[in-house]
Amino acid sequence: MLREQSVAIASKSSLALTAEVFDEILSGGAVAVGVTSVLGFESEMNFLLRRKVTRRNDSMQFTYRNPYRSTHITASYPYAKSIVVAALAYPKPSVDETNHIASYARKDYYGELRSILEASASHLRELRYRSQVVLDDNALVDKAAARRAGLGWIGKNSLLLVPKVGSNVVLGSIVTSAELKVSATPVSSRCGSCHRCQQACPTGALDEAGVLEVSKCISWLLQREGPFPLELRESVGQRIYGCDECQVVCPIGSKTVDSACDALRPMDVKAAISPVTILSLGDDELLQTYGRLYIPRRAPNHLRRNALLALGNKDMLNVEEFELLSRYRSSDDPILVEQATWSLSKHGFKAHTLRPL
Numbered sequence: 001m002l003r004e005q006s007v008a009i010a011s012k013s014s015l016a017l018t019a020e021v022f023d024e025i026l027s028g029g030a031v032a033v034g035v036t037s038v039l040g041f042e043s044e045m046n047f048l049l050r051r052k053v054t055r056r057n058d059s060m061q062f063t064y065r066n067p068y069r070s071t072h073i074t075a076s077y078p079y080a081k082s083i084v085v086a087a088l089a090y091p092k093p094s095v096d097e098t099n100h101i102a103s104y105a106r107k108d109y110y111g112e113l114r115s116i117l118e119a120s121a122s123h124l125r126e127l128r129y130r131s132q133v134v135l136d137d138n139a140l141v142d143k144a145a146a147r148r149a150g151l152g153w154i155g156k157n158s159l160l161l162v163p164k165v166g167s168n169v170v171l172g173s174i175v176t177s178a179e180l181k182v183s184a185t186p187v188s189s190r191c192g193s194c195h196r197c198q199q200a201c202p203t204g205a206l207d208e209a210g211v212l213e214v215s216k217c218i219s220w221l222l223q224r225e226g227p228f229p230l231e232l233r234e235s236v237g238q239r240i241y242g243c244d245e246c247q248v249v250c251p252i253g254s255k256t257v258d259s260a261c262d263a264l265r266p267m268d269v270k271a272a273i274s275p276v277t278i279l280s281l282g283d284d285e286l287l288q289t290y291g292r293l294y295i296p297r298r299a300p301n302h303l304r305r306n307a308l309l310a311l312g313n314k315d316m317l318n319v320e321e322f323e324l325l326s327r328y329r330s331s332d333d334p335i336l337v338e339q340a341t342w343s344l345s346k347h348g349f350k351a352h353t354l355r356p357l
């Protein structure tokens with residue numbers, strides 16, 4: 001029995017196995033899939049090193065922590081022979097939508113893509129190939145892998161765009177010892193002369209096409225620890241987690257995909273986070289409710305800081321919101337005290353006239 005099985009495995013061509021894996025992943029719901037080699041991503045490594053040396057990564061770590069490891073998959077998985085990369089689309093919010101949380105985080109799209117990839121990885125394991133799902137992990141530069149696997153191109157918003165779908169996708173990979181058929185066709189850029197994403201960025205973080213100025217990116221600043229930079233507070237508006245601005249305006253990404261997404265993966269209503277909820281919940285409840293979001297050091301006060309800022313940027317406060325801001329002026333955390341004071345002052349309340357708790 002075992003002998004028969006190994007003969008069957010040996011006789012399956014790389015092409016047939018690749019087709020099987022693609023079928024599984026696409027029927028699982030991914031919008032694009034491809035295979036690339038395990039060669040190092042040298043130009044990405046140089047880019048990361050250059051920006052690290054010149055401190056243009058701000059205090060951000062992720063792939064900057066160890067650029068060699070992040071751009072050489074065999075440093076983490078020495079057995080790897082191929083990388084299968086897949087994209088899962090999520091709904092693109094409309095231009096007039098004012099949401100506290102970016103579209104990609106409203107539901108666990110990473111979790112969804114991970115289960116699609118896990119199914120194929122376990123199939124490969126059954127065939128005796130070592131296989132590991134790697135997704136939003138510092139062991140791989142996902143966009144570069146997706147581009148080299150032929151899924152799309154890197155746009156002026158610095159994200160990977162899938163033809164006809166756009167950049168509203170999350171990316172993930174299977175790193176495997178199987179020698180799969182490498183997808184040979186690179187996709188050339190279809191951004192043309194359009195630079196709506198650059199114009200739409202509220203802080204000018206995309207002034208240089210395709211290169212994100214991290215220290216100005218709202219998505220990063222909302223994750224960054226410490227007080228929120230004073231000069232960029234007003235640009236944040238109502239955002240508490242993530243920013244969609246450079247994707248919302250992108251003309252690439254059809255309504256067809258949006259509606260397919262909506263039908264298949266309806267928005268999680270609970271994901272509609274509100275500053276009042278964040279500022280009212282206790283630590284445990286807060287982490288339980290929003291635990292799947294990336295919160296630095298799992299510190300609940302980090303989300304509270306962003307919620308206080310969002311209240312400061314509201315047009316008008318109601319009584320409950322005013323009371324919450326006043327309450328946080330007596331917080332033990334000086335960052336929250338300062339943020340609450342700033343937000344109250346935005347509504348015309350001077351620090352010394354505020355009533356204490």
Ligand code: B12
Nearest residue numbers: 063102137141142159160170171210211212219220242243
């Ligand atoms: C760190 C990180 C961030 C940081 C910094 C991102 C950055 N661009 O520096 C912050 C927190 C800001 C962030 C924000 C977001 N992120 Co993020 N992030 C990552 C992470 C962990 C690593 C990114 C990285 O280091 N890439 C490698 C470096 C080398 O790439 P790079 O900095 O983009 O540099 C390249 C370009 O500048 C390009 N380039 C250079 N010159 C030029 C010139 C031209 C003309 C062009 C076109 C390109 C170009 O070449 C450089 C080298 O390759 C990845 C996950 C992963 N493990 O890969 C997710 C990832 C990139 N993020 C993702 C998402 C969804 C987002 C957000 C959309 C979330 C949101 N709504 O708030 C925003 C988008 C902001 C933006 N416009 O980039 C997705 C992107 C999916 C896609 N379609 O590409 C990823 C891949 C996660 C995933 N697995 O799905 N992210």
